[in-house]
Amino acid sequence: MCYHGSKAYTLNQLRERYQLPSVDHLTDQWQMRYHENGFDHGSSPVLVSPTSAGLFTWGLIPWFTKTVAVANIIRNQTLNCISEEMFDKPSYRDSLKQGKRCLIPMTGFFEWKWQDSKGKEKTPYYIYLKDQSIFSVAGIYSTWEDKANGTTVYSYTLFTTKANKLMEEIHNRKKRMPVVLPLQYEKDWLNPTLTKHDVLALCQPLPEVRMDAHIISKQITSRKAPTNVPAVLAKAESGLLF
Numbered sequence: 001m002c003y004h005g006s007k008a009y010t011l012n013q014l015r016e017r018y019q020l021p022s023v024d025h026l027t028d029q030w031q032m033r034y035h036e037n038g039f040d041h042g043s044s045p046v047l048v049s050p051t052s053a054g055l056f057t058w059g060l061i062p063w064f065t066k067t068v069a070v071a072n073i074i075r076n077q078t079l080n081c082i083s084e085e086m087f088d089k090p091s092y093r094d095s096l097k098q099g100k101r102c103l104i105p106m107t108g109f110f111e112w113k114w115q116d117s118k119g120k121e122k123t124p125y126y127i128y129l130k131d132q133s134i135f136s137v138a139g140i141y142s143t144w145e146d147k148a149n150g151t152t153v154y155s156y157t158l159f160t161t162k163a164n165k166l167m168e169e170i171h172n173r174k175k176r177m178p179v180v181l182p183l184q185y186e187k188d189w190l191n192p193t194l195t196k197h198d199v200l201a202l203c204q205p206l207p208e209v210r211m212d213a214h215i216i217s218k219q220i221t222s223r224k225a226p227t228n229v230p231a232v233l234a235k236a237e238s239g240l241l242f
Helices: 011-018 068-077 083-088 090-097 165-170 183-189 196-202
Strands: 004-007 033-037 043-049 052-058 080-082 101-106 108-114 122-129 135-146 151-162 176-178 211-215
Touching: 004 101, 011 043, 011 101, 043 135, 068 135, 080 083, 083 090, 083 151, 083 196, 090 135, 101 151, 101 183, 108 165, 122 165, 135 183, 165 211, 183 196
Parallel strands: 052 151, 080 151
Antiparallel strands: 004 033, 004 108, 043 052, 043 101, 101 135, 108 122, 122 211, 135 151, 151 176
16 A cells, blocks of 8 residues: 655645645754655654644554554554544544544655566556645544653554555555545545544545556665655656666
């Protein structure tokens, strides 16, 4: 599922997109990322209300987590959540009860198409929206107190849903995609009074006509090649793929 995203926006672009009063508190901590690997557990802007954003770590750590060692294990397992199962998972239970839903601003995401049954040959794709340079993925967040060093960790997970036709073709193994919220439902998602039925109803696949994708270089998975540069989003030349 979605473990790789693109957040190639400036703070000014973020402020204008969501009409935020200020992003000054993020200025010294945020640098745009053309490729973000969720397993790096980096911090990025997350909206917790229509007027408030903070830097949260990707990979939700439930408040009841006892130690850093356990937290490091859990957050590898909570980068995303199957939306149809969210209310059945203990890690997400309290955040859902407390209405801690959030918007995760993204400019695109990455998936790999399996070319054989075992996934030994995979082709990477960059997926994005045709009509929005920055879009919102649905998520929830948590606050965890690290008692070992007295710090507070704000973390999040994003939700996935069944794939639309475009994503079925690309993510052809699990056939899932992130829950991309249409503009008109963004504020609804942040409404803390939503019912369980309302929350599940918002977790629908975005129509494929709104999306586009292209193959990118397999160098995205190379540890030697820098990925935080615009070239990671570019259409691949044939010589780079195989």
